[in-house]
Amino acid sequence: PRAKETLARDGGSVRAYANAPWCAMFVSWVGEKAGIRPLVGWDAYTVTWAKWFKANERWGTTAKPGAVVYFAWDDSKSLSAIDHMGLVKKDNGDGTITTIEGNTGNGKVEQRIRPKSDVVGYGYPIYA
Template sequence: MTAQTMLASMRTLLGLGEPNYVQRWYQARNGADYAGNPPWCDEAITWAAAHSADATDYKAVCPKGDRAYTVYHAEDFERLGEWHIGTADQVHQALPGDIIFFDWSGSNDLDAIDHVGICEVNLGGGLIQTIEGNTSDACRRRVRDASVIAGFGRPPYRNGPAPTPPKPGQAPRWPGRYLTQPPIMNGSDVRTWQQRMKDRGWQISVDGAYGPASEAVCRSFQGEKHLAVDGVVGPDTWRAAWTAPVT
C-alpha cells in the first residue's frame, strides 16, 4: 500500500530539528526565496513524498508539484475533488496517509490554513494522530481534534485507500503504558484519554498531564462502570472509555 510507504518516509523525519536538510533540499529545488529557516511543515510532506519507496507517492501527495504554502496545497486537493472538510462529523472518515490541514483559529476556510501534517492513525472520537514537521521546531507526532482541523486531502494512492479507521465507539489501541501518578505523566496518550472522557461528559482538562484531577475522574469512571477502582488507566479502563455505554 503506497499510503504505508508515504508514512514510512514521514517517520524517518521524526525528531528532526531545524534548520535541517529538508529545508536545504527544498531551497535547492525551488530557489533562494526558501533559504534560511522558513516554515517547513509542507516542505516535510513534499520531501517525504519525493523520498518515498514508492515513486507514485509524490504525484499522489503533490499533484501540482512541490508545495511549501499550505493553502495552495489544500486547493490542489479541492480542485481534484479530494478535499474533505474538517467538521466533527467528517474527521472520523480520515484515513492513514491522508494529508491533514489545520487552522488554529478553528475555521474550515482553506484561505485560513496555517499548518499541515499526515494522518498516521485515526483514534476515533474526533481525534487524529499525526506526524507533522515544524511543530515546536521539530518533526513530531501529535494528537489533534476536529476543532483545529480545517480539512484533509485524500491522495489518490495507486493501490487504493489505506485501511479503514476505527468505527465510531471502537477503542483505539491501548498505548501500552499505565496512566498513573505520581509523578505526573505527560503525553499524547494522556491527552487522547482526557479528550475521550471530556467527550463522554466528564469535567476534565485536556492538557496531556495525568495529575490528581485526571486520577479523580478515572476513579469515578471506574466506579460507575464497575471496574477495579485504582485510579490507573490500564487496558480495561482505556477500552471502557470508548466501548462502555454513556449514562
C-alpha cells in the same frame, strides 16, 4: 531543486524558503522520498497545496490514514486560514487524530494527537 520550482512559480528567494516554517516542505519531502510526489502533490505553502487538492476533487472532511491534514488554529474552516499541516496516522475515534508532522512546537518531526475541531480538511493522495 523543489525550492527553485516554487520560486519559478510563486517568486520569492531561496533564502526566504530556507528560513520559512517547514511543515509543508516536510510532507513534500516524504512524498519525494517515497517516490510518490505526483500522487501526494508538493508545495512549500499550505494554502496553495490545500487548494490543489480541492481543485483536483481530492478534498474532504474524513480523517483517513495517509491523508494530508490541514489545520487552522483560529477554528476557521476556510482554506485561506490554514496554519499547519501533516499526515494522518489514524482517527482515534474520540474526536482526535494521530498525526505525523514536521515543524511542530518543538521544531522537529513528531507524532501528535490533535483535536479534529482544529482541522480545516483533508487532502487525499491517490495511492497505488
